Amino acid sequence: MTHSDPMDPPVSLAALVDRDVVRAALEPLWTLTRVAVRVLCSDGTSFVSFDDSFGPPAICQYVDGFELSRSACEELVQLTRARQQGARGELVAHRCFTGAEYRECELHVDGRSIGRVVVGPFRPAGMTKAEPVFAGLDRRIDGEFADRELLRLPELTHEQVDAMVRGARATVEGLAARGRDLAVLRAVQSAEQHGPAEELARKNDELERANAHLRELDRVKGNFLATISHELKTPLTSILGYAEMLSENIGGVLPDEQRGFVAVISDRARQLLAMITSIIELARMDQGRLRARATAVSVTELAREVADTFVPSARKKHIQLEVSIDERTPDARGDAGYLRQVLHNLVDNAMKFTPDGGTVSIAISPTTASLADPTDELVGLAVLAHPQPAVEIRVSDTGVGIPQSERGRVFDAFYQVDTGVARQFGGAGLGLAIVRRIVDGLGGLVRADDTPSGTGVAMVVVLPVAAP
Amino acid sequence: MQVDFRSREVTLKLVYYGPSQSGKSSNLRALQDRVAASHRPRLITLDANDDRTLFLDLLPLSIELGEVTLRINLYTVPGKAELSATRRLVLRGVDGVVFVADSRNSATRSNAESFVDLKQNLRDIGRALKDLPLVIQFNKRDAFDVRSDEELCALAQRGSEPVLRAVAPRGEGVCETFTTLLEVVFARLDAAGELSRTLRLSPTQLLELVSKTLALPSAIAGARIGDARS
Ligand SMILES: Nc1nc2c(ncn2[C@@H]2O[C@H](COP(=O)(O)OP(=O)(O)OP(=O)(O)O)[C@@H](O)[C@H]2O)c(=O)[nH]1
Ligand SMILES: [Mg+2]
Numbered sequence: 001m002t003h004s005d006p007m008d009p010p011v012s013l014a015a016l017v018d019r020d021v022v023r024a025a026l027e028p029l030w031t032l033t034r035v036a037v038r039v040l041c042s043d044g045t046s047f048v049s050f051d052d053s054f055g056p057p058a059i060c061q062y063v064d065g066f067e068l069s070r071s072a073c074e075e076l077v078q079l080t081r082a083r084q085q086g087a088r089g090e091l092v093a094h095r096c097f098t099g100a101e102y103r104e105c106e107l108h109v110d111g112r113s114i115g116r117v118v119v120g121p122f123r124p125a126g127m128t129k130a131e132p133v134f135a136g137l138d139r140r141i142d143g144e145f146a147d148r149e150l151l152r153l154p155e156l157t158h159e160q161v162d163a164m165v166r167g168a169r170a171t172v173e174g175l176a177a178r179g180r181d182l183a184v185l186r187a188v189q190s191a192e193q194h195g196p197a198e199e200l201a202r203k204n205d206e207l208e209r210a211n212a213h214l215r216e217l218d219r220v221k222g223n224f225l226a227t228i229s230h231e232l233k234t235p236l237t238s239i240l241g242y243a244e245m246l247s248e249n250i251g252g253v254l255p256d257e258q259r260g261f262v263a264v265i266s267d268r269a270r271q272l273l274a275m276i277t278s279i280i281e282l283a284r285m286d287q288g289r290l291r292a293r294a295t296a297v298s299v300t301e302l303a304r305e306v307a308d309t310f311v312p313s314a315r316k317k318h319i320q321l322e323v324s325i326d327e328r329t330p331d332a333r334g335d336a337g338y339l340r341q342v343l344h345n346l347v348d349n350a351m352k353f354t355p356d357g358g359t360v361s362i363a364i365s366p367t368t369a370s371l372a373d374p375t376d377e378l379v380g381l382a383v384l385a386h387p388q389p390a391v392e393i394r395v396s397d398t399g400v401g402i403p404q405s406e407r408g409r410v411f412d413a414f415y416q417v418d419t420g421v422a423r424q425f426g427g428a429g430l431g432l433a434i435v436r437r438i439v440d441g442l443g444g445l446v447r448a449d450d451t452p453s454g455t456g457v458a459m460v461v462v463l464p465v466a467a468p
Numbered sequence: 469m470q471v472d473f474r475s476r477e478v479t480l481k482l483v484y485y486g487p488s489q490s491g492k493s494s495n496l497r498a499l500q501d502r503v504a505a506s507h508r509p510r511l512i513t514l515d516a517n518d519d520r521t522l523f524l525d526l527l528p529l530s531i532e533l534g535e536v537t538l539r540i541n542l543y544t545v546p547g548k549a550e551l552s553a554t555r556r557l558v559l560r561g562v563d564g565v566v567f568v569a570d571s572r573n574s575a576t577r578s579n580a581e582s583f584v585d586l587k588q589n590l591r592d593i594g595r596a597l598k599d600l601p602l603v604i605q606f607n608k609r610d611a612f613d614v615r616s617d618e619e620l621c622a623l624a625q626r627g628s629e630p631v632l633r634a635v636a637p638r639g640e641g642v643c644e645t646f647t648t649l650l651e652v653v654f655a656r657l658d659a660a661g662e663l664s665r666t667l668r669l670s671p672t673q674l675l676e677l678v679s680k681t682l683a684l685p686s687a688i689a690g691a692r693i694g695d696a697r698s
Contacts, residue, residue, distance in 0.1 A: 005470060005481055005561045007526070008541055110510060111530025111539060112477075177510060184526060185514050191557055206594040370619050372580075376598045381627030382620060383569050383583045383604055386576045408625065445626060 006191035009183050013041045013107075013115045016179030017172065022048045025171045029164050034154045035122045037164070039107075039172060041115045044081070057121060059098055059130070059149040066138045072097060091165055096121060098146065099131040100153055103165045109176040117168045119161055123153040229280045236276070239269045278430040282437060294442070296331035296466035297339050299391050303364050306343040310351065310360075319354055322361035329366045332391040332463040334442045339463075342438050345431040346395040346459050353399035354456070360397050367392040369462045374443040389465045390444075396451045396458040407448040407457075411436035435461065469563055469657060471666055478666050479539040481561050482649060486568035487575065487582035488547030491607040494636035495568060495645070496527045496542055502643055504683035507531065523551075524558060531681045536667055538678070540650075547582070556589045564601035564653040566645055571606045571614040571633070601652040602629045605645045606693070610635045617693070624694030632691045643684045644691035651675055 009015075022039060030037050030050035036057075038049040055061065063069045073096070080094050094102040102120030106113050130146040156164075243266040245251060247259055254262065307323045314321040332339065343362075350360040369392075372384035402410055411432050432446075439446050444463040451458050470479040484492040493513075500511050507529065514523040527542040545555040567586065569579040587597045604627075606620055617633075624631035630648050634641030654671035657663045663671060679685075 005479065005541070007543070007558065008470075008479065008481075008528075110512075110528040111507075111537070112475075181512055181514070184512060188514065188524070188554075188557065191560075370623055376596075378626060378628045379598045379602065380567070380583050380587070380604070380629070382606075382623040382629075382631045383567060383579050385623050386580065387619070445622075447622075 007184060007188050009187045011109055011112050011114055013047050017175040022172055026168055035119060038118045042113055058152045062149050069137045091162055097131055098134045098150060099127055103161050105165050105169050107169060107172055109180050114176055119164050121153060122156040122161060123150060125155050125157040232276050236269055236273050282434055294333050297334045297336045299332045300325045300329050300364050302340055302343055303362050306347060307362055310347050318357050320359040324363045326365040329364050329391055331466040333466040334463055338438045342435050345435050349431045350395050350397035354397040358398035363394040365392050371443055371464050374441055391463045393461040394458050396456060398456040402448055402457045410448050411446055469662055476535055477537045477539055480563045481541050482564045483558055483562045484544040484566045484568055485586050487578040490568045490570040491636040492544040492568045493525050495642050496525050496544060498636050498639040498642040499646055500527055502639055507682055531678055556593055559589055560593055564649050566649050567604045569606050571608045572611050573613050601656050603645060603649040604629055604631045605634050607634045607636050609633045621694040631693045633693055641691035647679060647684055
């Protein structure tokens with residue numbers, strides 16, 4: 001995953017600034033003070049340097065004349081090189097054992113180091129004698145001579161030298177920043193010229209690979225689902241078949257109590273079968289098989305149809321089933337088969353959580369809602385959705401209801417508000433998850449809402465309107 | 469993520485995308501103002517030599533993490549429809565996107581068009597939006613006739629990415645948007661094992677370090693819309 005960003009070209013002093021311009025800009029500092037000024041690249045090589053053409057300052061020549069002091073000087077230089085520089089922008093002071101000083105500072109452009117500016121050696125204002133340490137290094141060193149040589153170094157106050165370093169830094173960094181603007185601009189332009197061909201080649205390549213991968217994934221997943229459904233359903237079908245045979249007395253007459261047990265076996269096996277079917281359905285939808293053929297679907301008709309199928313079970317539980325339809329409701333954009341399942345699951349869920357003698361009502365009406373075309377995993381929904389005419393399906397019950405804080409999660413797979421209730425009524429909590437998957441796939445939305453009476457909950461599905 | 473072992477630099481590329489005039493450049497300017505002075509970056513603005521719309525902006529942040537320097541390059545794309553080639557170019561090697569939407573009702577359509585353009589441009593360079601860290605910002609919350617908070621909240625809860633509100637020129641929601649994107653980007657890189665390999669830090673540690681170094685506010689609760697899920 002190592003990309004190199006064509007718009008972020010590498011930086012270096014030599015690439016960013018014109019040596020002659022830096023030269024011209026820094027020369028006055030040297031001319032006025034006679035203190036050496038150097039600009040070094042990040043690898044330590046010299047970029048621009050002003051110092052005496054007659055060689056190093058007298059005090060340095062004197063230091064170089066003795067083996068011990070020369071190696072001490074070299075060591076000191078090595079040490080300061082190796083030492084981590086101060087925080088960005090800070091001036092760093094170096095002090096030689098003679099008492100002479102240097103100031104230096106790292107140069108940055110856009111947070112990257114491009115080199116250093118070094119000013120020195122100079123004699124700090126007020127210093128008239130070399131440090132005694134120097135004379136102590138070698139018996140042959142003449143302290144008074146050293147003092148005299150040190151006095152020949154130009155004298156600077158700390159304010160003066162700091163101003164010099166800051167000025168040099170501002171100049172070079174300013175030039176480098178302009179250079180970097182240009183470099184970025186040039187990089188952008190060149191990438192723009194050479195980009196498209198490369199882009200196309202890579203794109204074809206990646207598409208080819210992605211396609212092969214997808215085909216393989218599809219095959220594996222398809223196989224897995226087919227296998228699972230087969231493996232789970234086959235034994236269940238046998239259980240159901242044999243239970244039926246038992247209850248029909250084919251294996252001999254059963255006492256009533258045992259017939260009751262067998263009825264429970266059949267009932268639970270059927271529940272299990274329904275659950276397995278739901279799981280397979282849900283997994284299929286994950287696979288993106290729900291790219292529903294969007295057609296105009298009359299939700300009002302579907303609602304009446306689905307309500308009819310629940311009449312017997314409603315009667316059995318003494319539940320009142322109400323259907324209220326606003327005839328102005330336009331057709332929804334969707335798939336009739338899937339929308340039937342949505343309605344079925346909503347009503348089924350409401351029935352399950354409504355106690356005997358309660359009411360389940362189905363209401364279909366036109367509305368307005370922020371909707372978007374189906375997107376990959378709802379990426380960008382907040383930007384893509386916009387208020388538009390829609391169809392609302394509202395299925396209310398008079399059950400225990402769902403606390404406000406839980407409502408966001410009721411459409412998650414296997415979610416149950418109260419496991420006690422769930423256990424009592426059975427069901428794996430997949431009905432609503434399937435509803436959500438379908439509605440998401442159709443570009444609609446689902447939510448749990450209050451009921452006007454305050455008891456129970458209303459499950460609301462909003463679907464986009466079919467194109468006229 | 470770009471890793472340069474020689475200079476020990478890790479570079480992230482984050483792109484502010486969105487329709488023309490939605491406030492992408494304003495975001496970078498406000499962020500620049502709010503970053504700690506010690507780390508305040510330059511805003512590089514490239515001019516297309518035409519009157520009004522700028523070509524693109526680059527705000528290069530850099531943060532020392534011990535031996536390694538973490539560089540975060542923030543780019544804006546030009547919003548103008550005809551500059552699609554430049555947008556594709558800016559998107560190359562992108563690690564995360566802030567989509568800056570204009571909250572005004574009148575901009576609803578151009579927001580959606582720009583989002584579709586983002587998706588298509590990514591596809592054209594061989595990337596998929598759904599695999600990319602994304603944060604949506606509804607900017608210009610101070611303007612008249614904007615999409616309602618309730619609507620955005622409902623959408624934010626349904627959608628798959630964080631949604632924030634902002635008034636970029638006043639800096640409201642700007643840092644929050646940035647840190648939210650960083651959070652998503654770091655989590656993604658961590659899942660790919662890249663953080664532990666290159667920086668030896670957990671996403672939370674890294675986010676904390678970056679916010680502290682840049683002196684960005686750490687509480688991001690206020691700007692985030694519909695944050696019921698987390
Ligand atoms: N009222 C208000 N105006 C804003 C806001 N954000 C940006 N603007 C204004 O909108 C205009 C465009 O802002 P920019 O930041 O340049 O927008 P951009 O997205 O970079 O535009 P392009 O580069 O042309 O695509 C400027 O006049 C901003 O002052 C906001 O939150 N509220
Ligand atoms: Mg701009």
